[in-house]
Amino acid sequence: MKIIIAPQSFKGSLTAKEATNIILDSAKSVFPNAELVGLPIADGGDGTLETIIDATNGELINSNVKGPDNRIVEASWGLFNSEKNEKTAIIEMARASGLAMLDPNNLDPFNSTTFGTGELIINAVKYGAKKIILGIGGSATNDCGIGVAKAVGIKFLDSKKNEIDNNVANFSKIREINLNNIIPELKNVKFEVACDVTNTLCGIEGASYIYGPQKGASIDDIKILDKSLLHIGNLIEKELNLNVLNLKGGGAAGGLGAGMVAFFGATLRPGVDIIFDTLNVEEKIKDADLIITGEGQFDISSTYNKAPTAIAKLGKKYNIPSIGISGSFGEGFDKLDEFGILSKSTLINKISTLDDNIKNADNLLRIASVEQLKAIKIGMNL
Numbered sequence: 083m084k085i086i087i088a089p090q091s092f093k094g095s096l097t098a099k100e101a102t103n104i105i106l107d108s109a110k111s112v113f114p115n116a117e118l119v120g121l122p123i124a125d126g127g128d129g130t131l132e133t134i135i136d137a138t139n140g141e142l143i144n145s146n147v148k149g150p151d152n153r154i155v156e157a158s159w160g161l162f163n164s165e166k167n168e169k170t171a172i173i174e175m176a177r178a179s180g181l182a183m184l185d186p187n188n189l190d191p192f193n194s195t196t197f198g199t200g201e202l203i204i205n206a207v208k209y210g211a212k213k214i215i216l217g218i219g220g221s222a223t224n225d226c227g228i229g230v231a232k233a234v235g236i237k238f239l240d241s242k243k244n245e246i247d248n249n250v251a252n253f254s255k256i257r258e259i260n261l262n263n264i265i266p267e268l269k270n271v272k273f274e275v276a277c278d279v280t281n282t283l284c285g286i287e288g289a290s291y292i293y294g295p296q297k298g299a300s301i302d303d304i305k306i307l308d309k310s311l312l313h314i315g316n317l318i319e320k321e322l323n324l325n326v327l328n329l330k331g332g333g334a335a336g337g338l339g340a341g342m343v344a345f346f347g348a349t350l351r352p353g354v355d356i357i358f359d360t361l362n363v364e365e366k367i368k369d370a371d372l373i374i375t376g377e378g379q380f381d382i383s384s385t386y387n388k389a390p391t392a393i394a395k396l397g398k399k400y401n402i403p404s405i406g407i408s409g410s411f412g413e414g415f416d417k418l419d420e421f422g423i424l425s426k427s428t429l430i431n432k433i434s435t436l437d438d439n440i441k442n443a444d445n446l447l448r449i450a451s452v453e454q455l456k457a458i459k460i461g462m463n464l
């Protein structure tokens with residue numbers, strides 16, 4: 083009997099690796115002769131960086147870069163060898179250019195920059211990365227990735243060949259995208275961008291209108307921001323012969339999705355697809371008899387390309403049943419049956435506070451997983 087143990091992190095309490103190890107120990111106690119495979123998973127959201135580094139025995143590196151407000155910050159990123167033995171970096175732009183890094187009472191969508199994310203890319207290349215996975219959730223920015231591009235040497239010039247500053251309101255003055263000074267090592271680097279939204283760059287479903295308000299933009303600001311990104315999109319088509327205005331996901335992270343495609347030749351893909359390919363998940367699970375997965379809460383959002391439902395769907399492909407363990411159930415948790423998580427349980431086993439549950443998450447997960455597996459063992463003997 084082969085059991086795959088593949089939870090993602092239980093947000094606020096357990097990392098994916100910690101959860102995996104706890105369920106592994108539980109499985110050993112109930113099925114001592116089973117082949118047990120621990121496979122911590124992630125979907126490109128919170129905890130992905132640490133999960134990938136843990137799963138690949140990679141290295142977590144700290145670099146000093148410019149934050150979204152140009153102040154120097156320390157940002158973590160990861161370096162590991164992929165299943166194809168390819169030196170790969172994983173970068174979360176939120177660590178260098180994230181909204182959570184700023185005072186919520188002092189947001190500035192015009193001047194917040196992705197420059198620091200570009201500096202992390204430079205660091206990754208210096209460490210020898212041949213592939214870079216970039217997660218772009220949680221941005222503070224609306225600069226179409228121009229900050230990233232400037233960091234690696236791309237120049238944005240006005241009609242007099244002067245460089246335009248980082249204020250998005252001035253982007254309409256840009257007349258030329260000059261690639262002459264781009265770092266040459268980047269030419270041999272592949273980029274995959276974890277992008278789970280389909281918003282285009284501009285318009286009422288675009289970066290500025292949909293995400294601008296949470297970054298501090300007023301109605302009037304949004305119109306200026308959108309007009310500036312439209313100008314950049316048209317300029318990219320003229321100068322680089324790429325149409326990013328109709329690109330699904332181009333509006334992600336304030337247009338960083340479009341910028342990464344335009345300036346770096348990146349591919350935009352759902353985060354869970356990138357992570358699962360990186361960890362070779364399908365190959366590892368296809369001959370299993372059971373999958374155990376889990377996360378902090380099962381609810382309707384779990385069905386939107388989250389890691390537990392993604393691995394359960396893979397299990398269905400190979401007729402492998404999946405069970406799930408979560409911190410709690412939310413509305414719509416029963417929908418997970420359709421994705422292959424056929425039995426679900428929660429950690430909560432008595433009246434208790436959220437703080438108590440978080441503090442005792444390791445013991446609660448141990449109890450829940452043992453009880454789930456005991457039920458399976460009973461079923462096998464019926």
